[in-house]
Amino acid sequence: MSxxxxxxxxxxxxxxxxxxxxxxxxxxxxxxxAFLAVNVGVLAVSAALAQSTIAAGxxxxxxxxxxxxxxxxxxLAQHEVAxxxxxxxxxxxxGLGTTSIGLGVGLMVAIVAVVAFADSPRLLDRxxxxxxxxxxxxxxxxxxxxxxxxxxxxxxHTATVQRLDLVNDTTTVDVRYSAGxxxxxxDEPMGATGVTGYPHAEPQGAGYQAGYERxxxxxxxxxx
Numbered sequence: 001m002s003x004x005x006x007x008x009x010x011x012x013x014x015x016x017x018x019x020x021x022x023x024x025x026x027x028x029x030x031x032x033x034a035f036l037a038v039n040v041g042v043l044a045v046s047a048a049l050a051q052s053t054i055a056a057g058x059x060x061x062x063x064x065x066x067x068x069x070x071x072x073x074x075x076l077a078q079h080e081v082a083x084x085x086x087x088x089x090x091x092x093x094x095g096l097g098t099t100s101i102g103l104g105v106g107l108m109v110a111i112v113a114v115v116a117f118a119d120s121p122r123l124l125d126r127x128x129x130x131x132x133x134x135x136x137x138x139x140x141x142x143x144x145x146x147x148x149x150x151x152x153x154x155x156x157h158t159a160t161v162q163r164l165d166l167v168n169d170t171t172t173v174d175v176r177y178s179a180g181x182x183x184x185x186x187d188e189p190m191g192a193t194g195v196t197g198y199p200h201a202e203p204q205g206a207g208y209q210a211g212y213e214r215x216x217x218x219x220x221x222x223x224x
Contacts, residue, residue, distance in 0.1 A: 009105045011040075013094075013111070014035065017090070025119065031083070040091070047095040079119050086115050133173075137164055148177070153179070
């Protein structure tokens with residue numbers, strides 16, 4: 001069995017994965033270079049190890065050591081990490097050449113197809129995840145969820161508070177929600193907490209409003 005057929009199949013698979021699946025959907029040029037480099041590099045090293053007396057387990061161990069090194073680059077999304085693993089797996093299958101051509105090509109097709117399906121924009125297209133900074137400190141979870149649903153116009157599934165800043169009066173929340181499931185509305189009257197539709201106890205204390213009224217009753221002196 002000639003290994004060159006698997007090499008060619010790997011190159012075709014990574015080109016399809018990069019230029020037909022990833023690039024039209026995400027439009028990030030720098031990762032195109034990264035995916036191609038990772039795949040071809042893994043293909044070359046694994047092919048060299050397969051033709052030498054060094055055990056393949058040693059080569060896979062080296063890849064494992066390299067995989068734990070944190071790359072000093074911009075933060076990657078989880079779907080981009082999945083593309084990295086797919087590119088690496090394609091290179092290993094094509095380079096090691098321990099399987100038949102039919103099985104190797106079948107595995108490559110399966111990897112590309114699974115990634116293309118899982119990253120499809122039509123799959124779970126309403127689900128969203130955002131880090132939202134709310135312009136008020138909201139400690140009540142029910143009020144916070146209701147405010148986020150009105151703000152985002154969707155059903156909030158989880159809202160994890162990452163930072164509750166009582167000094168600057170802000171709340172940083174990791175929100176998982178379904179977009180477009182609720183009508184957007186921000187015109188409802190504000191409750192005592194500053195959250196629409198939730199007139200709970202005043203968060204600033206009972207004397208806050210009275211002090212505010214006293215401050216508002218002071219008339220400025222005329223200019224002399």
